[in-house]
Amino acid sequence: MKRIETVFDRSKLTLDRGEQAVKDAVTAIRNALRAGTASTKSKGEVAGSNKKPWKQKGTGNARAGFRQSPVWRGGGVAHGPHPRSYVQKVNKKVMSLAFARAVSDKLVDGDVIVVDKFEFEAPKTKLMAKLLKELGVDRTACVVQRDVDDTVVLVTSNLPRIDYSTTQALDVYTVLANRKLVCDKAGYDALLERITK
Numbered sequence: 001m002k003r004i005e006t007v008f009d010r011s012k013l014t015l016d017r018g019e020q021a022v023k024d025a026v027t028a029i030r031n032a033l034r035a036g037t038a039s040t041k042s043k044g045e046v047a048g049s050n051k052k053p054w055k056q057k058g059t060g061n062a063r064a065g066f067r068q069s070p071v072w073r074g075g076g077v078a079h080g081p082h083p084r085s086y087v088q089k090v091n092k093k094v095m096s097l098a099f100a101r102a103v104s105d106k107l108v109d110g111d112v113i114v115v116d117k118f119e120f121e122a123p124k125t126k127l128m129a130k131l132l133k134e135l136g137v138d139r140t141a142c143v144v145q146r147d148v149d150d151t152v153v154l155v156t157s158n159l160p161r162i163d164y165s166t167t168q169a170l171d172v173y174t175v176l177a178n179r180k181l182v183c184d185k186a187g188y189d190a191l192l193e194r195i196t197k
Helices: 019-032 091-108 125-134 150-157 173-177 184-196
Strands: 112-115 140-143 161-167 182-186
Touching: 019 091, 019 173, 091 112, 091 125, 091 173, 091 184, 112 184, 125 150, 140 150, 140 184, 161 173, 182 184
Parallel strands: 112 182, 140 161, 140 182
Antiparallel strands: none
């Protein structure tokens, strides 16, 4: 495996628009990851009778109508969370623009590393770790291929700061969350094709 020096037309790949699209896309992706399962019971849902705890007057206590009151221990929760969906709709064109902007910024900054192809004698994590070290990847990175290679998936799966993705599955958040993109030649070509459509 050898590193390939990438040559591209900066005038075609440098985008001066799409910052808001990137922000909207990342917000939508992160919100879609939220479970939305937080749930509390209101005063009408907690267990308890409707019997008045004590008479209205004469005891010296503050007046109370029922034990499910939110101000009491064991009572309901006022204005608490309930299960909901956090999904936000983002138009396809906006998502495509955001992806193109994120990848073009990576290209211009020199954060896309291309090798001819990934070849390993055995599916061992240390082989990928050695390759990434030789390529100068010392922080987070995403390994990108055009098609899924089971061996490459295996050698990257145990590296804590390394992600794996195919070109089509790659999204804006993954691009931005990783310092480097490490592609094979086929994956790099597919990436350029995707952002220049």
